[in-house]
Amino acid sequence: MRWTILFCLLNVCSCYKVLLVFPFPFKSHSILGRGFVRNLLSAGHEVTYVTPFALNSSHPKLYQVSLNLSSTHFEKYLDIKPLLERAEPMNYWDVFGLMRGVTEMAAKDIYSGFSALYDCPFIWFFPYDQYLEIFRVMHTPPNPAYTPNLRTRNIPPFTFQQRVQELWYSITTLFYRTYYYTPVEKGIYKNFFASAMSKRGKKLPDYDAVRFNASLAFSNAYVTMRDVSETPTALKNIGGFHIDTKLESLSQKLQDIMDRSTHGVILFSMGTHLTSRGLPKLVSEFVETFRRLKYTVLWKTNEANLTLPSNVIPLQWIPQVSVLDHPNCVLFITHGGLMSITESVHFGKPIVGIPAYSDQFINVRIAVKNGFAKEVKLSLDLGNELFDAINEVVNNPRYTQRAKEMSLIYHSRIAKPGAELVHWVQHVIETKGAQHLRSAALQMPLYQKCYLDLIIIVIILLTILRYIARRTFERLTRKTNGIKKTN
Numbered sequence: 001m002r003w004t005i006l007f008c009l010l011n012v013c014s015c016y017k018v019l020l021v022f023p024f025p026f027k028s029h030s031i032l033g034r035g036f037v038r039n040l041l042s043a044g045h046e047v048t049y050v051t052p053f054a055l056n057s058s059h060p061k062l063y064q065v066s067l068n069l070s071s072t073h074f075e076k077y078l079d080i081k082p083l084l085e086r087a088e089p090m091n092y093w094d095v096f097g098l099m100r101g102v103t104e105m106a107a108k109d110i111y112s113g114f115s116a117l118y119d120c121p122f123i124w125f126f127p128y129d130q131y132l133e134i135f136r137v138m139h140t141p142p143n144p145a146y147t148p149n150l151r152t153r154n155i156p157p158f159t160f161q162q163r164v165q166e167l168w169y170s171i172t173t174l175f176y177r178t179y180y181y182t183p184v185e186k187g188i189y190k191n192f193f194a195s196a197m198s199k200r201g202k203k204l205p206d207y208d209a210v211r212f213n214a215s216l217a218f219s220n221a222y223v224t225m226r227d228v229s230e231t232p233t234a235l236k237n238i239g240g241f242h243i244d245t246k247l248e249s250l251s252q253k254l255q256d257i258m259d260r261s262t263h264g265v266i267l268f269s270m271g272t273h274l275t276s277r278g279l280p281k282l283v284s285e286f287v288e289t290f291r292r293l294k295y296t297v298l299w300k301t302n303e304a305n306l307t308l309p310s311n312v313i314p315l316q317w318i319p320q321v322s323v324l325d326h327p328n329c330v331l332f333i334t335h336g337g338l339m340s341i342t343e344s345v346h347f348g349k350p351i352v353g354i355p356a357y358s359d360q361f362i363n364v365r366i367a368v369k370n371g372f373a374k375e376v377k378l379s380l381d382l383g384n385e386l387f388d389a390i391n392e393v394v395n396n397p398r399y400t401q402r403a404k405e406m407s408l409i410y411h412s413r414i415a416k417p418g419a420e421l422v423h424w425v426q427h428v429i430e431t432k433g434a435q436h437l438r439s440a441a442l443q444m445p446l447y448q449k450c451y452l453d454l455i456i457i458v459i460i461l462l463t464i465l466r467y468i469a470r471r472t473f474e475r476l477t478r479k480t481n482g483i484k485k486t487n
Helices: 027-042 072-078 080-085 092-106 108-118 131-138 160-199 207-211 252-260 280-291 320-325 338-347 360-369 383-395 397-411 417-430 452-486
Strands: 003-012 015-021 046-051 062-066 122-126 216-219 235-237 265-269 296-300 312-315 329-334 351-353 373-375
Touching: 015 027, 015 108, 015 417, 027 046, 027 338, 027 417, 108 122, 108 160, 108 207, 122 131, 122 417, 131 160, 131 216, 160 207, 216 417, 252 296, 265 320, 280 296, 280 312, 280 383, 320 329, 320 338, 329 338, 329 383, 338 360, 338 397, 351 360, 351 383, 360 373, 373 383, 383 397
Parallel strands: 015 046, 046 062, 122 216, 216 235, 265 296, 265 329, 296 312, 329 351, 351 373
Antiparallel strands: 003 015, 003 122
16 A cells, blocks of 8 residues: 655745645545645645545645545455454465455556656655565565565564565565556556646656656654664655644543543554454453453444443544553553554553554564564454453563653654654755665666676576586597507
């Protein structure tokens, strides 16, 4: 999943026009879009925001283009029920079949066409740390020996079997990207942009030339949420930029609940995508687990008519960062989305992770590796495992201590992530595309990256040397035999 951010220069001192294209119909992801809008408006820039979730607030420098998109196709995939009822995980080919359909709807790379249309530089934004996708368009595919593919759920260091698995998944991912997704996107690119370009008297540039011409890439990650690997100069990790320095105030009711909780508050949220419709067994497991706890549990849920114990408070919407900021919040139970992990690290709160799909498994396992989380497998009988994990994390001070240490690392930056975002946006515009940051690997064909030309030359030379050596040996042998016969 990737969004495009495009920048157009405006002839007004210290003020630029910025086009933000955030088309994915997920409400939680719109939070990231709002983070861009807020930071750029605060810096005095003029923003045109393309999104399915228009902001309610108005601003003299904000222009919104509302997209009428439905998340129905994605919600079918993100429903918990089929994830739990499936006897075996989706195999690799099933996943690619599903993703091809999603690609036809989302067509990620085509948004780079706006750059050619408006003749301005553009920046990719990756809402999660998708190593292969980032490196593919900004540098060169990363080494799978130590770089995880989010579909494998492995984190380094890898075993031999995992290294083989990572290599296979990287090869097949690039194969499908090249021969399945890209042809679909090329067709959409031509249909969408050709007429618009001709109206402006321009010729439609080659699709590959456009999509590999990004000036920069932002990743919604930071060192505390990922395993460090080589990073292209043009990739900037700005994880946490969506968290406003001015937090939303808690309602009086919620403030009273947080203040009066004797043993502490647990925040439980599986995000805005995952639903437990038609799974009374799973809901019952959560209810009975929370009933056994002495802590107050704030449960973000849309379930109606739940019979809950007095310590469990259901809420359809929770100001997550404001709750995590409260000193009485002792634990965050989460699905492991990167935004939730980031917010936990930001406020130094330990985690119990229940990953369900996509990057959540890697996110939670990195948090476990870093010592501030426990993972619980999503299942219909997770009650006892969840209960034990909650008690271990809350009662063992090392989890909270480690969360605070990771928070210290997270906050120890030269600049806050929002300020860094604004800096690099302005840098790209002022340097007319930041060509000095571009990786030389983008201009190199595959055979040069892999030294195939050198390998061929070495093979030819070795073949010639072998031939010469064999012929020389044969001549010497014949000469020696001739001398023996003469004697």
